[in-house]
Amino acid sequence: MTASLPPHTPVLIHEVLEVFEGVEEGVIVDCTLGFGGHSEALLRHKPHIKIIGIDKDAQAREYASKRLEIFGDRFSCVAGSFGEKFEEILQTYGEDISGVLADIGVSSLQLDDPQRGFGFHANNLDMRMDMDAYLNARIVINQYSIYELERIFKEYGEIKEYKKMASLIVHRRQKEPFVSANDLSNFLQKHFRGSHIHPATLAFQAIRIEVNDELGELKKLLESASRLKKAVFGIISFHSLEDRMVKNTFKQWTKSCICESHVYKCECGNNHSKGAIITKKPLVAKEEENRHNRRARSAKLRSFTFKD
Template identity: 40%
Template sequence: MPSSKEIYHPPVMVKEVIEFLNTEKGGIFVDATLGGGGHSEAILKSSPNTKVIGIDRDEEAIERAIKRLEPFGDRVSIYHAAFSQIDEVLEAEGVEQVDGVLFDLGVSHFHLRGDRGFTVWEEQPLDMRMDRRQKLTAKDVVNELSEKKLAEIIYRYGEEKFARKIAREIVRRRKQKPIETTLELAKIVEEVIPKKLWVGRKKHPAIKTFQAIRIYVNKEFEEIEEGIPKAANFLKKNGRLVVITFHSLEDGLVKKIMKSLEGFKILTKKPIEPTEEEVRKNPAARSARLRAAEKVST
């Protein structure tokens, strides 16, 4: 497996992000999910008059972004925080209003191809924390929550119809010995889901269960519910909110939140999808969906 330093996360839908954020005239932009810094770099390159305030709750992402964005000097400020803390970040930065905020949600290639327990394909400790200052890990969730709660999480955040059976099997197995690694969990799910539904297909049967546990561990939906409306409050008139999601549950949530924002015009009736050319070059972009809104009154 490549070390996380060798992994590259190609930013998705860069052209669309730059257009919807309307960075051409310059201004202050918040990249709420800095990751490898690819979108921030594109914002900074799109006009000499742009500044970026970057946020990520993953320390490794912060380290990479600092390096990548170094050439832009004081046009960039970087914060190790959750985007639900955008108010604190902007206060620390002494900024009252911004021209645009980008959320490129979910995990990065660094997570999926690294060694922190996000993958169903490699033997790794069950961790899945984006922010390692946090205490709760995937191992705690799998070994400590009740069968009912586990079933609820796997059903709700993974849309997994075998959720109850999977939860029952997890609880049965953990009585024999704690479930400690990604492959131990992946195998339990494999044993529950009928083979005819997954053998010979590319998608691993445990992907939905892993997604669900990851969302729970990182409180991803609570972060979105808190972070997007907070970010919207800091936009100037004509400021733009751009959100990229990677699965339908997340997209549905973002759609609902955008609709509920007062004084905003939705710019994307339907979510924008990546071009075929982009998907050909970067298959991971396949499920990306972009929604954007503009603040029309203050």
């Protein structure tokens, strides 16, 4: 039962509260509700805010709703991908939105559930955050062409030997399809050695990004968020592809002049800055948190404040 899941502590909770310190009222949108840890902390520390949570994972929504029911109508949640649902919320609530938070990636409870197929030793090969979605990891690994596999391993995993990896997988599946995450991780470990990380780490990252369209969702969120006014936007990422996209977008938002580079003199009016970057460098977990939560080691929190 979902209600019996163990307590969940989100990453960078103190840093999140620090970023949203100046937000005292209005609506905060928790774009990746998960099991409600960030939302609970914000609701407890800020008695005059409301939170709307978004999550495509039905199990997460059920658990978070139970966990946060003590806050009554100060909390509500919607089902779906944050890339699409945030746009709908923005159109409905407009300037009432005073903050937006997104913790991009897989929650520890999803990783630990062997039926979800995210972990190396899972007995399933799934990796869907939305269990109603069609595409899953088994389809990607067993049905994608060698060229499609090369693409995702190169673009989403940044794997140097992406051609070799795709070729080996296709050769193996012709004899016997991959049926579990454990099967796939053992196969990769057998053929790729010498790295300081498990050889399946980047491959699993690439497959998971493909299955859940994670970069596409992030791009949609950033495009919609660019229209915010007087709001704080905090985003936690866990790998370089996401962090790079967030970092570059925030830099773009601070530009006052948006003229093309070849223009000799500004012609745009030089008043297009959307606000300011709060965190010049990303906030990362302190040593104590890293000791208790391995997932926090790769977490980076960047934040931006939109002007009126």
